Amino acid sequence: MRGRGQRAGAVLLALFGTVAAAAPAAEVRQVRTDAAGVVQVAGRLAQAGKVAEALALLDALDPVDARRRDVRFARAVLLIDLGRAAMAEPILARLVTEEPHATRIRLEHGRALAATGDFGAAERELRRALADDPPRAVVASVDVALRGIRAQRRFFGSLGFGLAPDSNINAATGADSVDLFGLPFTLDREARRRSGIGAVVNAEVGWRQPLSPRVAGVVRLNGWGRFYPWADMNVDDVVADVRGGLELALPQGRLTPEVTYLRRWFGGHGYAQGAGVGLRADHRLGKTWFGSVIIDARRLDYDRVRSLDGWVSSARVQADHQLGAATTLSIAGTLSRTDARDKGYASWLGEGDVSLYCDWKGGWTTGISAGGGRLRGDERIDAFADRRRDWRWRAGLSLANRRVSVAGLMPTIRISYDRIDSSIRLYDLERRRVDLLLTRTF
Structure with a gap:
């Protein structure tokens, strides 16, 4: 079920993935005490295909910084990209309760739910995300994802x-x-x-x-x-x-x-x-x-x-x-x-x-x-x-x-x-x- 769910959610990956270009490794030491900067560097590493390294970078933050919403969100996205959506879903579910109007969080939560096989909840979350009038490209990708979810949903x-x-x-x-x-x-x-x-x-x-x-x-x-x-x-x-x-x-x-x-x-x-x-x-x-x-x-x-x-x-x-x-x-x-x-x-x-x-x-x-x-x-x-x-x-x-x-x-x-x-x-x-x-x- 997880494999089918990952295929249904994969159409969202390119559009809602982490941001920016890859950064040289030397920059990690320079921004390590700045949580927002670490999130940016992790995003560049992930875009360069170094998802595991990006996750390790976020995991190395001190406990106070690790509780920041942007850090938790970035970590959840990386977990999905690594095929560990079951670990990402509760993180995103908690973020949705903290920021119920955040469209990007709902989109990623929908992707995590689809990857774990909870197609009904994924469909509801993605429909809610459409209500905030996202760009046409996002709407088109969500439409494809919804059709994929319906096609894969069995029980x-x-x-x-x-x-x-x-x-x-x-x-x-x-x-x-x-x-x-x-x-x-x-x-x-x-x-x-x-x-x-x-x-x-x-x-x-x-x-x-x-x-x-x-x-x-x-x-x-x-x-x-x-x-x-x-x-x-x-x-x-x-x-x-x-x-x-x-x-x-x-x-x-x-x-x-x-x-x-x-x-x-x-x-x-x-x-x-x-x-x-x-x-x-x-x-x-x-x-x-x-x-x-x-x-x-x-x-x-x-x-x-x-x-x-x-x-x-x-x-x-x-x-x-x-x-x-x-x-x-x-x-x-x-x-x-x-x-x-x-x-x-x-x-x-x-x-x-x-x-x-x-x-x-x-x-x-x-x-x-x-x-x-x-x-x-x-x-x-x-x-x-x-x-x-x-x-x-x-x-x-x-x-x-x-x-x-x-x-x-x-x-x-x-x-x-x-x-x-x-x-x-x-x-x-x-x-x-x-x-x-x-x-x-x-």
Whole structure:
């Protein structure tokens, strides 16, 4: 994997390598006490092909000078050039947390990540570096590197798990009673909102196998679950989503048609399952915009309530904008259609979301998001006097620190708020949740 990663990152070497021409060895003694001068001489030695000698020169600096950012950066670049990217990557990762807006550091960090086989992180870092409007030659080289990374990437995935205090573990209304067939009915305890602490797990694993220079086969397995072992009722919720298809390389993106299968369990029993098709298109729109269109359609069959059986389809459009090397704005809109045997449960749902993610000094990453939507039922549900019409609102905050690691996992805090105001009181919902997670992307 390292050899493939080094080839994917090699296109950046000539452009982002050390600077200046080779200097005569006699100059080393004259500038040895000047750390900035030593960095310059090391750069000249490296350009002359004497990379090992240049690294030895930097290693000879006293500990105080060795902690300088320019010295650490120059040393990391030399380590990459010597094929020791695994040693360079943590140095550059630390420098990124200290200077999140430094484009050159992000470019070299991306090169180190690619050389160590962490293609997903390398791609994200290089895209962020493009946001600071680098010269055209740099943009062209990064484009070549990104295509090389995508071509070499085989295995990918992510993992997150932790605890989740939740104000509404059963996603129920807070009302004490509802009107059914025109008469008031008191809801029992299990049908009303309950709070508790759960365990959350989410994971993705995938494999990409090239079939030709522009076509690859891709298989993905996504899963998430929320478990409440301390609750006095079983409201565990688990979803598994399997996707397989072809990834077609485009000049500025990729197109992925696929087949899908989904299985959901709730309360320890099967809840629904269905197969379908999907299509995803990713395209780069200039240096700082990246767009995605995701279309899904599947037939869902419910284990217990057959009146809900039917097709569920959706189309999502998302645009990500790099406001700078350390700031990403994401805007998305989704239109969903749910069909059902009982037309009272068929509906249209339109939603919109906006998110902002920022990297800060010290390794901190913050995220803020807000969204809303409108659901309209096709017909009236028999037990209720009106069609279902919902207004939906949500907001979220997240906080993580890339400099903190627990067994290779990054601690992450996510706070979310969800609210549904429905024309049918039974479907009113309010939920506050805190996810305390350990996460990793690979």
